[in-house]
Amino acid sequence: MKRDSLKVALLGCGVVGSQVVRLLNEQSADLAARIGAPLELAGVAVRRPGRKRDAAVDPALLTTDAEGLVTRDDVDIVVEVIGGIEPARSLILSAMAKGKSVVTANKALLAEDGATLHRAAREGGADLYYEASVAGAIPLLRPLRESLTGDRVRRVLGIVNGTTNYILDQMDTTGASFTDALEEAQALGYAEADPTADVEGFDAAAKAAILAGLAFHTRVTAADVHREGITEITAADVASAKAMGYVIKLLAICARSEDGRSVGVRVHPAMIPRSHPLAGVREAYNAVFVEAESAGQLMFYGKGAGGAPTASAVLGDIVAVARNRLSGARGPEESVYAGLPVHPMGETVTRYHISLDVTDKPGVLARVAEIFARHDVSIQTVRQEGHGDDAQLVLVTHRATDAALTATITNLRELDIVRAVAGVMRVEGDETP
Amino acid sequence: MKRDSLKVALLGCGVVGSQVVRLLNEQSADLAARIGAPLELAGVAVRRPGRKRDAAVDPALLTTDAEGLVTRDDVDIVVEVIGGIEPARSLILSAMAKGKSVVTANKALLAEDGATLHRAAREGGADLYYEASVAGAIPLLRPLRESLTGDRVRRVLGIVNGTTNYILDQMDTTGASFTDALEEAQALGYAEADPTADVEGFDAAAKAAILAGLAFHTRVTAADVHREGITEITAADVASAKAMGYVIKLLAICARSEDGRSVGVRVHPAMIPRSHPLAGVREAYNAVFVEAESAGQLMFYGKGAGGAPTASAVLGDIVAVARNRLSGARGPEESVYAGLPVHPMGETVTRYHISLDVTDKPGVLARVAEIFARHDVSIQTVRQEGHGDDAQLVLVTHRATDAALTATITNLRELDIVRAVAGVMRVEGDETP
Missing domain, CATH: 3.30.70.260 (ACT domain)
Incomplete structure (x- = not known):
């Protein structure tokens, strides 16, 4: 398909969305060279068009008619960075029904109802890419979906929530209580005013479900994930772990059972030895440790959140789906052939x-x-x-x-x-x- | 293209090749599910068919006629794990001229003459994948080629040679001299009888050239890389670095100049602070640190060599090119649009x-x-x-x-x-x- 340009519709223009717009503008020549055709921003759906925004966002592109934008005939790629279940799901499904490829950072939606999205992608002949949904800028899903696809993953062990890692790292470093460390994280913008999704492990559980599905070629939802947060961790627990040469981290753990016939997926605080590569992951950084039969131990480390890092991952996906559209190809579909049950905790x-x-x-x-x-x-x-x-x-x-x-x-x-x-x-x- | 099976020709059946055969056999059902068609080993080209080999290798598949094998009409994918420049290059070019896709682990060839291989791939409508050529099992080239393609890489800083990292780690840990640490590495099989390629930095320089080309969308050959080995590092140097809170590592460093108009590519020992994520990379492990404008700091860690880890990377590439063949798509081509010169050291x-x-x-x-x-x-x-x-x-x-x-x-x-x-x-x- 020879094309003058590929048109991108953006849903949401908050912290991540505005960075996506900035990168699309700043990198336009590079992106065009990498894709083989220029990208053009067709429109940006927002709730409040009057709100003050990053200078990069052309006010003429703003619209409140998200449904109209994603179904426009000239739109090729829909980028969803609204978050949450609705209206994100309906908009993605509308777009795919019209054959648009979708790039999303929406971990909650993928973990709750990924199967519906993947089915819609297949039926619409569209791509569904979501690298930014787990561990922000860290290229993690593409390695799992593609690089390790000739190997057999045994276990994924990760720090996938920056807020809780910041809190636990502060507790470990300064001896602070959970409450004091949380307040500091809030003051620095690492934690939200309502920190429940982070500190109770909901965010990490959604990511664990996505990682487990990709790692084991099976379907896992957030409801399958055993989840415990970090609110009960005391300064004494941290000190006691430290004295024994351990550090407490909130881990997302996805593992095959020993007989290989089921998988376990869980998020909970755990003590890990200070010599473990994950122990050195400080502040709000994320890192994911993967054990595969042939590859052995791998680790991926980087920024798990933030506007620019997340936008970097979104752009990588935009380039991939744009290239696929130009060549008439499609990216990897949902891989659930293993159909492994999730065993109870x-x-x-x-x-x-x-x-x-x-x-x-x-x-x-x-x-x-x-x-x-x-x-x-x-x-x-x-x-x-x-x-x-x-x-x-x-x-x-x-x-x-x-x-x-x-x-x-x-x-x-x-x-x-x-x-x-x-x-x-x-x-x-x-x-x- | 509907196909009963995709046929794979393997060139070389040493440490890596025999592991590729093993994985193709053991994982055949999983691979077929991931690809959408079974893979079939069409033949294995070796120099000495009579040599004792891994039980996984069916002697009936062995041939000394490599040229005949790679040009066979029924072969879809050629996997080259012979290493070295010739006959690897001629065989790859013959295969591509016939439209076969190629998966190779050959860093020396890619760093010396990657341009010729990429051109042959383009002309033959074939794929050229080479994840295993740098950092073994670590998914690194695919993230650089694809995940970070919407970002701008500033710098790549890596430990990409396990032999020298093992030697320097031993010197740091035990105070051993270079000679003693080298002997130990040889005894353990981490270093070859002739260790020149590793300890003089040739191996790392080839990898640095490949990484720099991918990171900066320009063409870099091994000859462009400033190279210094580790043979002159003394126990006193290591102790002095240690006393100052540093550790000596052999680094491959690829960086844009400050004005962004040229790139520098170099391999040499350097002192890095013990707090740097690369400082904790022990024994024969590899790790590569990537700094990108939006993604920030990323690190990839894992086994950089060995039969099974390297075979894991080869298999990931085989799956990718097999999927591309079935869907009529092609993977990323050489990206050299930036055309940046390599500046002198x-x-x-x-x-x-x-x-x-x-x-x-x-x-x-x-x-x-x-x-x-x-x-x-x-x-x-x-x-x-x-x-x-x-x-x-x-x-x-x-x-x-x-x-x-x-x-x-x-x-x-x-x-x-x-x-x-x-x-x-x-x-x-x-x-x-």
Whole structure:
């Protein structure tokens, strides 16, 4: 298809959208050279056209008629950076029904209803690209979708939420409490006024669902993801991890089961050894660790959010779909041939770090150890700290199912010699069996 | 194009080739699902068919007639893992002339004569993919070619040779000499009996040329790359760097000049701060740091060599070209639209760490400082160590052109008060201007 230009419709003109406009303008000659035809911005759908915007945005292109814009005959590519489920989904579906290719950064929509989008893309003969939906600027989905497609991914372990990483890093570095670190993150613009989506792990869970689907060629939605946030992490937890040579990170973990017949997808805080490559990921950076059978261990690191980094990923996708349109080709479709079920959290194999406040008398360890043995959970290390009313047992287990570990904790709480289960945290990234 | 199967011809069946065969066999069902048609191994060209090989390789597929194999009418994809310039180049060109797509891991050939291969691909309507040629299993070229194509790369800074990283890491960790660390690397199979290509930086220079071409959309050959190896690095250099909070790494550095009108491409040992993400890259791992205008700082980390990791990258490319063939599409062509010249090393802006053995008398620093001033090189830090015959001045400069720094060193050698220039090392990854 020889074309004078390819027309792009942009939905949303906030932090990311305005950077997309800026890059389309500033890089227009380079983009045209890379694509083989110039890109032209056909229109920008916004809710409030009167609002003050980046100087790069030509007011004449603004419209409130998003539906009209995405179905315009001359539009080739629709870029959706509104976020949220509706109206984003309806607009994307309208565009694809007209054969427009779509580039989106919308993790929530992909994690909730990616199947519908992929089906619409297939039926409309359109491309659906979404590199910016996970880990912002880091090229991660394309490597998973394409580079590693001849390999077999075993596990994806990532820091995919910059806000919580900033908070945990501050807690680790300065000893701050969760509340103080959150306030600082808010003051710096790393956390929103309502931080729920970040600190409760919803954002990371959506990304985990997308990563798991791509890594394992199966369909995973946000509802399949076991999710725990970081609001209960105390300065004492962080200090205790630090003393043992660990750091606490909010991890998104996608793993095949040992028999390869199911996958586990979870987001929760975990202790990782300071020697692990993910331990050095500071501030609001993201990093994703991928283990594949042949490739071995890979890591991808960079900025997971922000206008310009996210726009960079969006532009990469725009170039790809533009090239596909010119050559009449299509990018990779949804790959779900493996059809692996997502197993419940109880079947996940992990390790626990447990702190117990105990009464300080002989025989305590024997009784505690008996509870672990009852559930077939073996203990890797145990040490006693303090004396009298401050006596504490700190245990780290070997790998066991989460169900067995949970049952162990339940039984420990029932023991008269256990005054309190002071802390329970999973341990990851440490290959001790 | 509906096809019963896509036929693959393999050139070479050594460490990488035998792993490619293994993966094609083991993963055949998954690969067929990902591609949309099964892959079939049409033949394997080897020099010595009688040699003992991996059990995965069907002896009936072996042939010594490589030219006949790559031009066979039923072959769709040629995978070249022989390495070296000839006969690899002739075979690739023969294959492309017949319209076969080519996947190669051949960094030396791409860095010497990539232009010829790309032209042959274009003329033959064939794909040329070479992810495995740089940094083994790490998906790096596809992100540069595709994900970052809407951005503007400023700099690529990488550890792209595992052998030298292993040697330098051993020297840093154990205090070993270069010779001892090399011997250990040889004993472990990380270094070849003739280690020249690795320790003199030829391997890294070829990779730097490929990376620079992709990052800056221009044409760079191995001959354009300024190259220094690690054979002169002493245990004292490593210890001195360590004492200052630095680590010595062999870096491949590709950077736009400050005015954006030329590029510099170089491979040399350099001191980097221990806090830099590349400093933590241990043993034979590779990692590449990319700075782009919008994406910011990205890092890619993983295994840079080895049969299975390299085969993983080859398989990813096979899947891509197979999918392209089925859909009648083509992958990205050579992108050289920027046509930027490679500037000489003298124009590169860098910093130097310099150790001078000096006579211990008043006025020495003033005379040394005058030499730096004469060349407009400003000094960031200076300290004196030892006394009398052991007196040493250790200086770190601000950024200056390599030509000015070299001239400074030349003049310093001529000073009567300088008994010897004991060490000169570039400092990178430290953004002090």
